[in-house]
Amino acid sequence: MPSTPSSSSPAQPLRIASINTNGVRAAYRKGMGEWLAQRDVDILAIQEVRASTEDLEDLLGPEWSILHDPATAKGRAGVALASRSTASIHRVELGAPDFDSAGRWLEADYEVNGKIVTVVSTYVHSGEVDTPKQVEKYLFLDAMLARLPELAAHSERAVVLGDLNVGHRRLDIKNWRGNVKRAGFLPDERAYFDRILGAEDEPGYNDGAGLGWVDVGRKWAGEVDGPFTWWSWRGQAFDNDTGWRIDYQLATPTLAASVTDYAVDRAAAYDQRWSDHTPVVVDYLV
Template sequence: MPDTVRIASINVNGIRAAVRNGMLRWLDEADVDIMALQEVRATAEQLRAALPGWELINDEALAKGRAGVAIASRTPVTEVRRGFDGDGVDAAGRWLEVETDLGGTGLTIVSAYVHSGEVGTPKQEAKWAFLDAMEKRMPQLNAPGSHAVIMGDLNVGHRELDIRNWKGNVKRAGFLPRERAYFDRFFGPVGQTITGVDGSTGTGLGWVDVGRRFHGEIDGPYTWWSSRGKAFDNDTGWRIDYHVATPALAERVRGYWIGRAPSWDTRWSDHAPVVVDYAV
């Protein structure tokens, strides 16, 4: 058995387009064992055709061609859960949990795609409701000693380090103080009272932002770049794709990297994969 398992979170921006544009070549080189996919925009049959040879679990959005999450694994999946139980939240195609095995230890994997939101519109109300549901679900997955990871395009830059042009985005969805305060609580010490960047108070949930812990206090590294101007070439990006791990799993991290394409014209998605090696 290998010493590590390599897990990637990838917003594919349409799995069929990603495969046409070179995703499979990247997968061969990256040697990934498990993938959490977002914005799949495909049926289960289309997903199987795009990714032959993988065990695939998906959750389609209600609207065709929109959203959609999936988990692709080289190891057997033992349990599947979709959405949030009993919350009435718009989670179709946005929250998928599976149980698998990490060298004899149970591992919960979540593929999440948070709404992008838009200030002053129903889109932002849906985002608030989804973040509320996440905040309610996360403590249930973080029992002492548990191994769980929530991965995906969470559509929030938590800190100023996470967005190159943060000053120009403080009033826009994705960097609103209220959105960022959720993440203050997600990553705050478990059980402690946390004062968010917006002044609100709540309880810390004790999860670990793997990327920030691994890279420390530096800008980025970014995972998404706007198609406007020269954002990719200038690395004017956002870090909105995450591995959010329980403390026990975070202690198993052995490597973390962003699969940023070498150039704009070699990208197969507008997001870069976020890849983490966890000790087995």
């Protein structure tokens, strides 16, 4: 974690990475540890941990301070934050008291160069049209929309990152025409992102519209397809780059304005993948 800079040395970027591991133990068996060892990450947000806190501690090692919110159902979901320094405070509740958000929302405050940076690792439900799973997804998104203004009021340097399981725009899905009736690209789901970021045809989209948050990936990449962050294991989806961009870093304007680099760490080949998602890594100059 960057320390307070001296007058003779410039501040170092805070590197925050997010990854849905699809099971962290399996990811480590396939090469996640090698990726992490060379990526110089300061704060790592993990989704779909599917393991115990002890497993995380054993895999990451003693140099990491770990926060973990497991799902109610063992072996499902689970979110974590691992950092080079200890969080000053963390929170896990989201939504009404009777709403089960366990394993899907984990907030933490970190002191960086004398400033508070709030980081949220979140895993939105995948959903399934016309089933209770889709109802749960909408309940979660409702709770998330209610929380975002509170987060922005709490900290001008906040970032919500993880697998949000919605492609906001046509640019975010390779074959969008075939997915307009599928969970992940439904008009009602995409409307939530319009409320967060503004609609793409709305003045101020991704620059103060909606709730004012910034989609760092789209801001950095511009008006291009992707860059995609998830590909099915089946068929030639990865080789043909037939993917979805569903892993985000949504930042408050102050934090978004400090971005110095954005990267999607796509594996070089299909057989080098250690998850069906890929890490999203952003450098912030705090």
